[in-house]
Amino acid sequence: MKCNLCNRETLTNTSRFCRYHEESYIKLKSGYIKWQYAYGKLDWFIYLEKVEKRSETGIWVKECCVFLKKDKENFLN
């Protein structure tokens, strides 16, 4: 299985990402808890939007954000 974001193999047959994008995704999720603590209530998709815009954010995390934001579009459609 190929990663949804690059050409690398996924970690397992069920995962969507390669090792690097999976690591980014895990860090995004743990970051979300800390951002929620920092700002109070924070919607997941708004969080993704904010993280993606920051210049400090890693390129693979940004790619994850773009991909995960599409989930919302998928839900809405």
Next chain:
Amino acid sequence: MSIISNYTQYTLVICEKPDVAERIAEALKEKEFKISKYGKVKVFFVINNDKTYVICSALGHLYTVSDPLKKRYVYPVFDVEWFPLHKINKKRLEISQRIDIIKKLAKNANSYINACDFDQEGETIGFNILKYACGEKQNLALRTKFSTLTNEELRTAFRNAENGLGNGLAKAGRTRHIIDFIFGINLSRALSESYYLSNIGYKMITIGRVQGPTILFVVNKEVDIRTFVPLPFWKLYAKLYKDGSILIADYKKKRITKKYDVQYIKKNCRKQNGIVTKIIESLYNQIPPFPFNIGDLQKDAYTLFGYSPSQTMRISEQLYLYALISYPRTSSQKLPPSIDYNKILNGLKLNKLYRQNASEILMGKMIPNEGSMEDSAHPAIFPTGNIPKRKLSYIEFQLYDLIVHRFFAVFGEDAHKKSVTVTVDIAGHLFNICGKQTLKDGWLKYYMKYIHIDEKSIPEFIEGEKLVQLSVVSEEKFDQPPSRYNQRSLLKKMEEEDIGTKSTRADIIKMLYARRYISNDNIFATDIAFSVIEVMEKYNPKIISTDMTRQIENNLEKIACLDLDESIVINDAVDQIYESLLTIKKAEKVIGINIGQAFFRTNIEQNFLSSCPICKNGTLSIIRSNKTGKRFVGCNGYSEGCPASSPLPQKGKIIVTGKICNFCSWPIINIIFKNRPWNFCINVKCESKKVKKDEM
């Protein structure tokens, strides 16, 4: 060999470099020495104490390890032999003449002295020449040991030359070459062959015992940066008013991780004045720095002057050859009294730039502040006290001046400093005003030029004093991603992890740039680096582990101390690599495709300039012509008829700026040639160029 026929009994002296041979001849001569030139090779004839010395030199290594079969695609290779360098590297033809001359000189010699640098590499160079060019004289030869090229030290070294001094070092050096060759040739051939089998073409892909872990450091850092999620935090400051000036006090917690807390503190502090509740003054000493070893010198030269580690190594070796500094390839942080501090400082006193500092230190106790690192062969780097006989170039002077000032600094007294922390209470919230002051310069006065002194003076306070609060300000911040390695910090990491040697680390980093595993001054790992590391992790994780390479370094140390037999270490290395070569062989094609794709992506990434301003669909990138080898800019829509192309200067380093020309929308690039940067639009027909011509 006209002059040589006049001599029948002489001692043949083997030096590592031509300049060293000349300096030795200069030091040993009683009246004058004779020089014979054979092509480009100089041989010196000197009489000293009724003994005749014939001094010749190598050019670094004259012999190298290689594969006797010399079949580029064949691996594994475990049978290796030493060959004259020119037989392996056809570009080094001058080596052939040098070896021939040494062979002829060796025929009439009745004794031999190995005067190469006293370290593993020097010992290996001397050993191989005595073994192969002089006919197995390595066990008969005497060995000199010197750390500077001053006349006195060289004469003493020749008086005290002894037999068998560097046997262990030679064994360790030769073993290192063999192991590195076995690792390098097999893994590099395996990867290159895999690449070739994927039908993309042939490319030299190298990986080695030290290269592997070093690439891994950079790749790991790149992963940390690319997977970085910034976390928010806040900083709080209070602006306070005292005696006509505004003071900034930091909130006691450096980072506040909750926005609500910030708002709460600000609300509480509103319109409240501060009271000084505590004043803590502390006095402390700042001890002088340690003497330079090569690693520290390379790191400081990078920070202060921007010299790469290999550049620093080159310049410092030049200074050593001028007899201005001691042997630079040392890991020692010790300056033993035997180097004669008095003589060095009196020598430096003759230079008006250093007169005052040297005189001051001569009047002191003259005890250097030494570090813990030792090197059995050489002391730390120190100036010899000789006055430069020729004008130093700017970069040579910068490095020399740094070494001299460091030498002064290690003899300096401790600097005395005072730090003051004033705690101000505003409505129960504590803020700190901090100050720092130097009370006594000590060693700092000798090193002022090369050190940043962090000073902040604050007014006098008394406990219970009231301060008017002007405002409490918050600042939203985000964590920064880890800093990329630069050449300095990568070198430091290699030192910390104990991989490579003081002499080879700089060259390894240079090699990683040449092989395109890394790019930029702030080091990026390329896709090629990722791809090679992924292959190695899968098929030979040991080669990129620091444990293995560190283990080999430890074993080499034991060989140098004659505590371990070299055959055990070589056989162990062969066993380690054999298994992994088998697994790579089975997966050659897949590996080749992966690495090939990585090369393709890296090429695009590194050579991409901008989207094409002519066809609007393609992209402009730097292309190298297969026919002529020249570089130019072209559009990848060329096959669809896009005519966009432009010549490029063939010399200099191209840096992609990412900027677009305001006149024609073509990319602007930066070329660095002879240290001079030059920005220009690559479009030859650009209007901006016409404007400049018209102005002229």
